[in-house]
Amino acid sequence: KAKSFYVDLLGLPVAGQSEMLIEFFPGASTTLGVSLALHEDARSLVGRHTGITLKVENIVAVCETLNNGGAHFVEPLESSPWGKMAVIQDFDGNMIALVDR
Helix, strand or coil: CHHHHHHHHCCCCEEEECCCEEEECCCCCCCEEEECCCCHHHHCCCCCEEEEEEEECCHHHHHHHHHHCCCEEEEEEEEECCEEEEEEECCCCCEEEEEEC
16 A cells, blocks of 8 residues: 555655565665554554655645545645645555645
């Protein structure tokens, strides 16, 4: 589920993957990894707000793609004095904020 959400819908570039982990942003000094929640304490955190915010180009188009792909919007795309923002859930229920770059 994670790969179809982060790669197919969000279009994040894959740096590497195994049965347990997908790592994004090849060549960057910082990468983002999404792994399986195997232990009970990790599983209890699935479905919460991650605290992760992704800056995206053309947030309107990104939100349209996510909506058409079945992503759930916790907070719909809204404009504010500092820019546009939406909060979505991945296919496992983890919440991620999107802001316009």
